[in-house]
Amino acid sequence: MPLLFSRTDKSRIAEWWWTVDRSILAGLFAIITFGVMLVTAASPAVANRIDVTEGHFILKHMIFLVPSVVLMLALSFCQPRTIWRIATLVMAGGLFMMLLVPFIGAETKGAQRWISLGFVSIQPSEFIKPAFAIIAAWLISRQKENPAFKGYIYGMGLFLIIITLLLQQPDFGMTFVITCMFMAQIFLAGLPFRYLFVLLLIGLAGLALVYSSFDHVKSRIDRFLSPETTGGNYQVERSIEAFQSGGLWGTGPGQGVVKMSIPDSHADFIFAVGGEELGVFFITLLVLIYGFVVIRGFRNLHDSHDLFVILACGGLLSMFALQAFVHMGSNLHLLPTKGMTLPFISYGGSSLLSMGFAMGAVLSLTRRKARRTIAKSGFSPKWPSPSMAN
Amino acid sequence: MKHLKDNTAPIMGQRSGALGLAHGRVYFLMAIFVLAFFVITVRVYDLMLLQGAFNEEAKTKLYERRMAETVEDQDSAKRADIIDRNGVLLATSLKITSLYADPKIMVDPPETAQLLTKIFPDLSYGDLLKKFEDKKKRFVWLKRNITPAQQNAIMYIGDPGLAFRDEYKRFYPQGSLTSHLVGFTNIDGKGLAGIERSYNSILRSNAATDEPLRLTVDTRLQHILRREVEAAQKDFSGIGSAGLIMEAKTGNILAAVSLPDFDPQHPQNSESAPMFNRVFQGVYEMGSTFKIFSTAALLETKNIGLGQTFDVRQPLKRGNFTIKDFHPENRILTLPEVFMYSSNIGTALMGEMTGTANLKSFYRKLGFFDKPVADLDEVGQPLYPKNWRELNTLTATYGHGVAVSPLQVTGAVATIVNGGTKVMPSLVQAPDIVQAKEKISSAPRVVSAQTSENMRRLMRLVVTNGTGRKADVEGFEVGGKTGTAEKIVGGRYDHNKRVASFVAAFPIEEPEYVVFVMVDEPKPNKKSYGYATAGWVAAPAAARVISNMGSVLGMPAVEVAHDAAEPLLQYVSTKGGHE
Numbered sequence: 001m002p003l004l005f006s007r008t009d010k011s012r013i014a015e016w017w018w019t020v021d022r023s024i025l026a027g028l029f030a031i032i033t034f035g036v037m038l039v040t041a042a043s044p045a046v047a048n049r050i051d052v053t054e055g056h057f058i059l060k061h062m063i064f065l066v067p068s069v070v071l072m073l074a075l076s077f078c079q080p081r082t083i084w085r086i087a088t089l090v091m092a093g094g095l096f097m098m099l100l101v102p103f104i105g106a107e108t109k110g111a112q113r114w115i116s117l118g119f120v121s122i123q124p125s126e127f128i129k130p131a132f133a134i135i136a137a138w139l140i141s142r143q144k145e146n147p148a149f150k151g152y153i154y155g156m157g158l159f160l161i162i163i164t165l166l167l168q169q170p171d172f173g174m175t176f177v178i179t180c181m182f183m184a185q186i187f188l189a190g191l192p193f194r195y196l197f198v199l200l201l202i203g204l205a206g207l208a209l210v211y212s213s214f215d216h217v218k219s220r221i222d223r224f225l226s227p228e229t230t231g232g233n234y235q236v237e238r239s240i241e242a243f244q245s246g247g248l249w250g251t252g253p254g255q256g257v258v259k260m261s262i263p264d265s266h267a268d269f270i271f272a273v274g275g276e277e278l279g280v281f282f283i284t285l286l287v288l289i290y291g292f293v294v295i296r297g298f299r300n301l302h303d304s305h306d307l308f309v310i311l312a313c314g315g316l317l318s319m320f321a322l323q324a325f326v327h328m329g330s331n332l333h334l335l336p337t338k339g340m341t342l343p344f345i346s347y348g349g350s351s352l353l354s355m356g357f358a359m360g361a362v363l364s365l366t367r368r369k370a371r372r373t374i375a376k377s378g379f380s381p382k383w384p385s386p387s388m389a390n
Numbered sequence: 391m392k393h394l395k396d397n398t399a400p401i402m403g404q405r406s407g408a409l410g411l412a413h414g415r416v417y418f419l420m421a422i423f424v425l426a427f428f429v430i431t432v433r434v435y436d437l438m439l440l441q442g443a444f445n446e447e448a449k450t451k452l453y454e455r456r457m458a459e460t461v462e463d464q465d466s467a468k469r470a471d472i473i474d475r476n477g478v479l480l481a482t483s484l485k486i487t488s489l490y491a492d493p494k495i496m497v498d499p500p501e502t503a504q505l506l507t508k509i510f511p512d513l514s515y516g517d518l519l520k521k522f523e524d525k526k527k528r529f530v531w532l533k534r535n536i537t538p539a540q541q542n543a544i545m546y547i548g549d550p551g552l553a554f555r556d557e558y559k560r561f562y563p564q565g566s567l568t569s570h571l572v573g574f575t576n577i578d579g580k581g582l583a584g585i586e587r588s589y590n591s592i593l594r595s596n597a598a599t600d601e602p603l604r605l606t607v608d609t610r611l612q613h614i615l616r617r618e619v620e621a622a623q624k625d626f627s628g629i630g631s632a633g634l635i636m637e638a639k640t641g642n643i644l645a646a647v648s649l650p651d652f653d654p655q656h657p658q659n660s661e662s663a664p665m666f667n668r669v670f671q672g673v674y675e676m677g678s679t680f681k682i683f684s685t686a687a688l689l690e691t692k693n694i695g696l697g698q699t700f701d702v703r704q705p706l707k708r709g710n711f712t713i714k715d716f717h718p719e720n721r722i723l724t725l726p727e728v729f730m731y732s733s734n735i736g737t738a739l740m741g742e743m744t745g746t747a748n749l750k751s752f753y754r755k756l757g758f759f760d761k762p763v764a765d766l767d768e769v770g771q772p773l774y775p776k777n778w779r780e781l782n783t784l785t786a787t788y789g790h791g792v793a794v795s796p797l798q799v800t801g802a803v804a805t806i807v808n809g810g811t812k813v814m815p816s817l818v819q820a821p822d823i824v825q826a827k828e829k830i831s832s833a834p835r836v837v838s839a840q841t842s843e844n845m846r847r848l849m850r851l852v853v854t855n856g857t858g859r860k861a862d863v864e865g866f867e868v869g870g871k872t873g874t875a876e877k878i879v880g881g882r883y884d885h886n887k888r889v890a891s892f893v894a895a896f897p898i899e900e901p902e903y904v905v906f907v908m909v910d911e912p913k914p915n916k917k918s919y920g921y922a923t924a925g926w927v928a929a930p931a932a933a934r935v936i937s938n939m940g941s942v943l944g945m946p947a948v949e950v951a952h953d954a955a956e957p958l959l960q961y962v963s964t965k966g967g968h969e
Contacts (some may be wrong), residue, residue, distance in 0.1 A: 053526060144408050184419060190411040240437060244452055247443030257456070280438040284431055291427035298420040302413050310412045314419065321423045325430065332433045 012077070019367040020076055021300060027293040028072070028344060028359055032065065034274070034286055035345035037253055042273040043266040043347060045259040057266055057347050064349035068356030075360025076367070080308065083361050087134035090127050090357070091158075097124035098165045113169050125166055125174050126350035130316055130358035132162060133181055137311030140189045144307055155182075172210060172217060173338050177322055179203060184318040185311050224336035235262050236333050239269055242276035243332065250279030266347040268339040271331040287328065290343075294321040300366040309365045316358045467579030468558040470596035470603055472572055472586075475644075475819060478609045480572050481586065481654075483558040483579070483597070487541055488534040493522045496551025505547045506532070509540055522551070534577070535559060560586075562654040567612055570667040571605070571646055571766070571817060574654035583657075583665065585817065588767045604819040606642035611635055614938045615645040619907055622931035623649055626890075626912030626922055632668035632796050633935070634906040638804045638895060639830060641813035644903070646670075646797075668910070673770040673793040674889050677875030678732045678857075678924070680789030682845060682893070685729055685737070686806050687752040688744045689841045696844065697961055698725045700736040711781055713738050716874075716923075724961040729848045730856030732872065734788045741787035749783055755812075755836050756802040758794050765817035770795045789875060799893060800906040806845050807869070807895045807904070810837040850898045850955040855962060861894055861929035863937045865947020867954060869901075870894035870932065872924035877911070887911050892928035896936055898954045903939065907931045 005014035043057030075083065097115055101124065104115060114121040136155040143151030159182050166175045183203070187196055210217050223233045242258035245251065256276035259265035265273050275283050297317040301310045320343050327342040329335035341351040441448050472481040496502060499522035507515050510533055521530045534557070536544075544552055560575045562568075573584020581590035589603060596603065615633040623631035635645040648668040657665065666672065688694065699722050706713040715733050728736030741749060753759060753774075761771050773793040775782045785791045797815055804813040811833040820826035837845075849869030852858040857872045870892055877887040891908035895901040907928045918926040940947065 048528075188412050188415050188419065190408050190415070241452055241455075243434070243437040244442035244445075244448055246438050248439070275434070275438060280434065280443070283434055283438070287427055287431050287434065291424065294423050294427070295420055298416050298423070301416045305409060307409055307412060310409075310416065314412075314416060318419065318423075321426070325423070325426045328430045329433075332430065332437060334429065334433055 016077055016367075019369070020363055021296065021366050021368075024293050024296050024359075024363065024366075025076075027289050027296070030289050031286070031293070031344045032069070034289075035342075036061065036065070038270050038274050038277075038345055039266055039347050041254045041256070041277055042259040042270055046263070046266045049263070060349065061347050061352075064352045068344075068352040070356075071353065072356040072360035072363065075357065076363035078360075078364050080306075080365055083312075083364055084134060084138050084308075087131040087138075087361070091131040091135055094124045094128040094131060095161070095165070097122075098128065098162075101165075101169065113171055120349060123350040125169070125171060126354040127357065128162055129174065129178055129181070129319060130354055130361060132158065132178060133185070133315035133319060133358070134312045134361060136182060136185055137308050137315055140185065140311055141306075141308035144189070152186075170214070172214075173326075173340050176338075177319055177326075177340075180322055181315045181319045185315040188311055188314045189307070220336045220338075224333075233337060235269065236330075236337055238262050239272040239331050240333055242272040246276040246279055246283070248279055248281075250275075250277050250282065253277050264339065267341055268327070268337075268346070269331055270346050271328050271342055274345075275331070290321070290324045294324075297362055297366065304366070313362050313365050316362050320355070320358060320362075468597040469560065469575070469579055469581075469586075469593040470599075470601055472593070473602045473604050474568075474607045474609045474612075475604065476608065476610075477604075479563050480568050480605065480607075480609070481560060481562050483560055486535045486557055486559045487538070488555050488557050489532045489536055489541075489544060490553055490555060491521060491530045491532050492551045492553055493525050493527050493530060494551075496522050497549050499523065499551075502547055502549045502552065506544070506552075509543045564609060565655070566651045566653050567609070567616060568607065569651045569654045569657075570648045570665075570669070571607060572654060573766075574657050583768065584766060588765060589818070605817055606637075606644065606819050607646070607817070608644045610942045611939060612645040612647065614942065615905075615935055616647045616649070618931045618934045618938070619647050619909075620649055621934075622907065622909050622927060623912075626909055626915060626918070626927050628909040628912045628927075630668055630910040632672065632906075632908045632910075633931075634669050634796050634800045634904075635935070635939070636800050636804055636813075636815060636904045636906075638808040638813070638901040638904050640826065641801060641804060641815045642819075643815055643817050646817075648672075667766070667768050668908070669796045670764055670766050671768045671770045671795065673772055673795050674891075674908070675791070675793045675875045675878070676789040676799055676891060677873035677889070678734075678737075678788055679799060679871050679873030679891055679893050680792070681729060681732065681737050681787065682803060682806060682849065682871050683753065683756060683758075684741055684744065684749065684787035685725070685848065686837055686841055686845050687749050688740045689844055690752065690837050691744055691748040694725075694743075696725050696958065699723065700725070700728055700733075700739045702728070702733050702735040702739075704735075706735045706738050706784070708781055708784060711784075713784065724963075726848055726851055726958045726961045727963070729871075730851045730962070732788075732852075732857050737787045738784040741783050744783075744787075746778070746780060746783040749786065750778065753786070753792070756805065757798060758792060758802070762795065762798050762801070762815065764797060764815055769797070772798065789873060796891075796906050796908055799891075800904050803893050803895060803906075804901075804904045805836050806842060807849070807898075807901045808842070809839050810835050810842040812836050846895070846898050846901070847954050847958050849895060850953065851958050851962070853894075854953060854955045855959075857923075857925045858892060858894075858929045860925055861892060861933045861936075863896075863933050863940070865949060866936055866940055866945070867897040867899060867948075867950060868894050868933070868936055869896065869898035869954065870929070872929060874923040888922060890922065890924040890927040892924050892932045894932045894936065897948070899950070903936075905932050905935055905939075907935065 005017045007018065039061045040058050044054040047054050047056045101113065101115060113123050113125060115124060135158065139151035139155040142149045162178060163175050183199060211221055212218065238258055238261045242256065254277065256273055258276050259273050262269045274286060294317055297313060301313055304310055323340055323343050326335060326338055326340045330337045330340070341348050343355045344352065469483050471479060473479055499519060503515050503518035503522060506518055507513055513533065541554060558579060560579065562572060571584055573581060573586035575581050575586050581587035581593065585603070585605065586593065593603060615635055619631045619633040631649045633645070633647040634643065636643055646669045650664040652664040701722050702715060703720050703722070713734050715735050717731065719731055719733065723731065723733060723736050728740065758772055759774055762769055775791055782791050801813050801815045805811065813833070814829070820829065846869055849871055850867065852871055853862050853868050858870045861868050861870050873891045875889050876883040876885060877889060879887055889908060889910055890912050891906065894905045896903060909927050912922040912927045914920045914922040
């Protein structure tokens with residue numbers, strides 16, 4: 001394998017190249033490539049429906065993809081301390097904007113989540129999500145070092161503020177993701193199982209409360225549980241058909257029809273578009289790449305000796321995995337429909353940037369360090385590195 | 391590169407408890423996500439292969455559903471036929487072809503535009519070129535409803551940017567005859583008025599099975615009614631007119647005419663406000679026709695004989711208000727005389743006897759205070775005093791202060807004369823006879839059979855001896871009641887603007903049909919000796935409708951031994967009638 005950089009090269013880029021997890025990077029670029037292809041295939045149908053030019057969403061996807069990738073790469077160069085500082089700034093800005101949302105936010109489809117900045121509108125809660133993972137990890141790991149520091153309490157307080165703001169928008173999907181992410185972090189931090197069990201019960205009670213007090217949530221869950229009696233769910237029926245008609249080889253990119261009948265096919269149902277157009281092999285490949293990135297990321301954490309890194313990356317990877325799982329699961333009718341974006345694939349500027357931020361932080365924190373310790377011996381699986389030819 | 395906490399990091403093998411725990415739990419979380427993605431993969435294989443590529447049945451089902459959707463898309467404008475009770479076609483959908491352009495893939499816009507103007511001289515070259523210039527658009531209508539020859543010529547142009555779409559267009563073979571009942575659709579096949587609107591979804595869903603919607607209307611009677619009502623309107627230079635024929639027992643509407651009417655094929659071309667359905671939507675103060683209901687209310691609620699007398703010698707003064715008679719009799723009248731001469735004073739006195747509560751509850755039972763349930767969406771909301779005082783009771787007995795639609799009046803008369811059970815007017819034929827019979831037998835009773843019989847005799851008396859003598863048709867035993875009401879213009883009654891109506895039931899012994907005729911703002915003519923009252927305007931038209939109905943329906947003229955009004959003659963002192 002021809003070397004891009006010499007092992008002994010001490011430049012920053014060379015150092016980065018040898019320490020960053022290139023397999024995860026390769027996986028993410030593969031996902032991004034799938035994303036460009038699927039948005040290109042799905043969005044013209046959506047664009048035609050809302051009367052913008054066919055290339056509208058494709059162009060906007062690209063426009064957001066570039067800063068997202070740049071942000072990810074730039075963050076991966078940063079020190080953990082810098083990551084934490086940036087997260088604090090993002091959190092402050094995000095919270096400020098979320099407070100503004102009820103006053104100047106744009107309302108779409110019954111919820112107020114967006115702030116318009118003239119040429120683009122952004123969803124502050126998307127940026128709060130990764131920032132919170134990093135800050136909560138820092139707060140908890142500080143408490144582990146210095147028990148006098150009440151990191152858990154601060155973390156919990158911040159969590160409650162965020163979900164209060166989210167619930168009044170209302171945005172149950174985001175609340176769900178942040179809650180699960182925070183619970184994963186608390187779990188990693190070593191909270192005894194019995195407390196986790198209590199938290200789980202509180203979470204289920206909250207879910208039941210949301211189910212009984214919000215009609216649209218109730219109807220979605222009812223339609224998921226008993227499609228025969230409640231008339232079923234049009235979008236999910238179309239989505240299932242998309243997978244069925246995809247079959248072995250798929251209809252070919254751009255040739256599917258599901259995008260004609262599902263309103264948000266370029267965002268909330270892009271996995272179904274993929275299933276229909278790419279066929280079973282390529283869509284399995286996509287699922288495996290997501291799984292690979294997640295497993296590889298967690299595997300790296302096992303080698304880490306920094307609780308902050310473990311908690312932050314554990315939270316961010318859980319978020320990444322959970323979003324992918326919920327998106328695929330609702331497309332496949334395994335879960336009730338919940339408008340959730342598929343990381344790095346679904347159309348959506350805020351989501352793309354937020355994912356760039358999250359995975360940039362993961363790449364940065366999991367960079368291999370020169371250890372003062374004896375090199376680890378024994379089984380250490382070799383992951384295939386991406387080809388560096390050409 | 392040094393890690394910021396390197397100096398605090400423990401040596402391998404001496405990991406802190408927290409770190410060790412975290413490492414263990416990392417694997418636990420990882421296991422959960424591995425499981426999650428495994429489930430996703432299994433489900434992908436399940437849906438795409440087991441339920442998809444390898445499942446012929448599922449594939450067939452999917453194909454059929456998608457085909458059905460495509461067909462449905464094309465046929466969205468197709469609607470079921472509407473027919474009358476005898477199967478006469480009132481509305482039907484025919485397939486037509488329309489031409490559109492797809493500018494994005496058009497090869498040679500100038501040439502295509504030029505060739506198109508040759509086929510369609512009414513299209514302008516400039517307009518076409520402008521439509522073709524907008525390359526972003528994928529769909530521009532060029533010409534709806536083209537002929538097969540034109541389509542053939544267009545195909546010879548050979549430009550891929552010209553395409554056709556088959557559509558269904560609605561046609562109304564009876565034209566304006568049933569315009570208010572059948573209504574019309576827009577160009578996309580959505581019902582906008584009449585049955586087309588109120589039965590829109592059924593007409594659409596029945597299109598697939600070609601199951602027509604059968605109305606209770608009889609086109610032959612509709613034609614008779616329209617002709618006679620129009621003649622009455624013309625004779626007396628009215629601004630509009632209305633007519634209704636209803637089956638007395640079932641409430642089925644056999645004919646309903648509102649003039650002016652319009653051409654449902656081109657509804658937008660009609661002048662003035664012809665869309666307005668006077669029978670269903672219009673509410674009018676009906677005047678003396680209402681005496682049928684106030685008299686029935688008295689007979690039903692108070693135990694009095696027909697010999698009851700009322701002193702009508704003086705105008706009736708109540709507070710500032712004075713009730714006068716149109717033709718004062720200046721004597722004491724019996725109840726039948728009050729009815730046949732249509733005395734306002736006498737009827738008002740009857741109202742006082744009935745009492746406000748009784749009269750109101752009776753009117754409510756007849757449905758005069760609620761929007762009627764009809765098979766059309768266009769029904770008028772009745773008007774009545776929200777703050778009902780004693781005086782309102784008096785005027786309401788002769789039809790002032792309460793405005794209802796001709797549909798409501800006719801239905802209420804049918805209810806009174808059919809033996810006393812409530813009639814629900816309907817325009818759409820009940821699907822089966824059993825159901826229709828059930829509807830009649832379960833109808834609530836409004837007046838007793840005795841009251842119903844008395845009212846029929848009184849109505850007959852009006853035609854034999856009273857104000858409605860011009861409505862008599864020999865051999866058909868017509869009973870009825872005239873009503874002339876002044877219209878309210880700018881908040882007060884205008885003496886020169888009237889609504890003249892006549893409601894008839896026949897044969898009066900056991901009525902089969904109720905006929906209603908109304909002329910809006912009739913003006914006196916020479917033939918009527920300067921009168922424009924109901925007896926001159928509406929009663930003769932009703933008579934002509936009834937005699938024509940007899941021949942169409944094959945009803946023989948019957949000579950009866952004893953006239954229905956005979957038992958009442960003992961209460962009537964003079965034979966001379968008044969208008």
